[in-house]
Amino acid sequence: EIVMTQSPLSLPVTPGEPASISCRSSQNLLHGNGYNYLHWYLQKPGQSPHLLIYLGSNRASGVPDRFSGSGSGTDFTLQISRVEAEDVGVYYCMQGLESPLTFGGGTKVEI
Amino acid sequence: EVELVQSGAEVKKPGESLRISCRGSGYSFADYYIAWVRQMPGKGLECMGRIDPRDSYTSYSPSFQGHVTILVDKSVSTAYLQWSSLKASDTAMYFCARLGNWNDLDSWGQGTLVTVSS
Numbered sequence: 140e141i142v143m144t145q146s147p148l149s150l151p152v153t154p155g156e157p158a159s160i161s162c163r164s165s166q167n168l169l170h171g172n173g174y175n176y177l178h179w180y181l182q183k184p185g186q187s188p189h190l191l192i193y194l195g196s197n198r199a200s201g202v203p204d205r206f207s208g209s210g211s212g213t214d215f216t217l218q219i220s221r222v223e224a225e226d227v228g229v230y231y232c233m234q235g236l237e238s239p240l241t242f243g244g245g246t247k248v249e250i
Numbered sequence: 251e252v253e254l255v256q257s258g259a260e261v262k263k264p265g266e267s268l269r270i271s272c273r274g275s276g277y278s279f280a281d282y283y284i285a286w287v288r289q290m291p292g293k294g295l296e297c298m299g300r301i302d303p304r305d306s307y308t309s310y311s312p313s314f315q316g317h318v319t320i321l322v323d324k325s326v327s328t329a330y331l332q333w334s335s336l337k338a339s340d341t342a343m344y345f346c347a348r349l350g351n352w353n354d355l356d357s358w359g360q361g362t363l364v365t366v367s368s
Contacts, residue, residue, distance in 0.1 A: 140312070178354040180295075187345055187358040188287075188295065194352050231295055235353025239311035240285065240297040 141166045141234050145243035152226075152248055158219040160246045162232035167212050168195075176236035179208055179217050182245075183228040191230075192217065224250060252276045254284075254346055254359035261365045262336050269321075269332040270362045272346030279327035280304050283349035286320060286331045289361075290342045300349055301329060336366045 142165040152158045168175045175195035182188040190199040192208035195215060205220040219226055227250055232243040257271040272284060285300040299310035303324040310320070321330040329346060343361045350356035 174352070176353055178352070180355070182295075187361055188355075189358060190350075190354055190356050193350070193354040193356070199356065229294075233295075233297075233355070238309050239299075239313075240353065240355075242295045242297070245294045 140239055141168075141237055141241050143232055143234055143241050143243035145230075145232055145246050147246060148244070150246055150248045152219075152222045152250060154224055154250065155221050158222050158226075158248065160217045160230050160232075160248075162210075162215045162217070162243050164213045164215075164234055166236070168215075168234050168236050169212055170236060175211050175215070176234060177208075177210070177215050178233045178235055180231045180233065181226075181228050182231065183225075186228075188231065222248075222250075252348065252357045254348060254357055256344075256346060256359040256362045259363040259365070261367070263368055264336060264338055264366055266336050266366075267332070267334050268336055268364065269330050270344060270364065271328050271330050272359050273326070273328045274348065275327065277348075280324050284320075284322065284329040285347050285349050285355060286318075286329075287345040287347060287355070288314075288342050289345065295345075298331070298344075303327075303329070336364075338366050338368075340364060341366045 179192040180188040196208045229245045280303045283300045286298040298314040301320045319332040346359040347355035348357040
């Protein structure tokens with residue numbers, strides 16, 4: 140199965156400052172259709188996860204434009220341009236290229 | 251609005267059986283796979299498997315194959331996760347999620363907490 144590795148495990152942030160999370164896959168996630176099957180989720184404290192970014196760089200419906208995703212192949216990055224207090228929680232990357240779907244270990248973002 | 255509503259929390263003893271549910275609404279239920287995701291206490295997310303509501307085709311992650319059964323009844327837009335003999339190590343939060351067009355989990359249930367303790 141494809142192994143997903145995130146860094147850092149924990150990320151202290153300051154409101155108004157940028158933040159960045161890295162995700163690396165053990166296999167190339169670039170599909171023959173030209174899309175990278177890499178998705179990002181946020182699980183806020185006490186809540187279910189929700190989709191933030193799909194196919195590496197596309198914001199899901201309702202996601203603020205301060206969130207952006209980039210990368211291709213095996214290396215991906217989630218960036219928050221200006222962190223807000225409501226952005227705290229655990230961020231997960233997930234590959235959707237092959238079964239079983241696999242998640243990174245998560246990055247805890249806290250103020 | 252797409253919504254997945256899961257059944258309530260369960261407290262069971264080791265060796266007991268259990269089935270939890272996930273009802274979809276606000277979309278054509280048969281057109282999207284449903285996946286189940288485990289989150290053990292204080293830990294990350296693990297995909298357990300998925301099911302196609304059209305024909306009940308299932309695919310399990312190797313770690314969960316043989317330990318759980320995923321079922322669906324499309325007539326009531328509901329997917330199920332079932333255990334025949336629970337263990338203490340099954341204590342976790344279980345989420346169902348809709349598998350979107352890009353193999354992304356684009357909508358999630360609220361979670362069902364399963365506690366297995368003697």
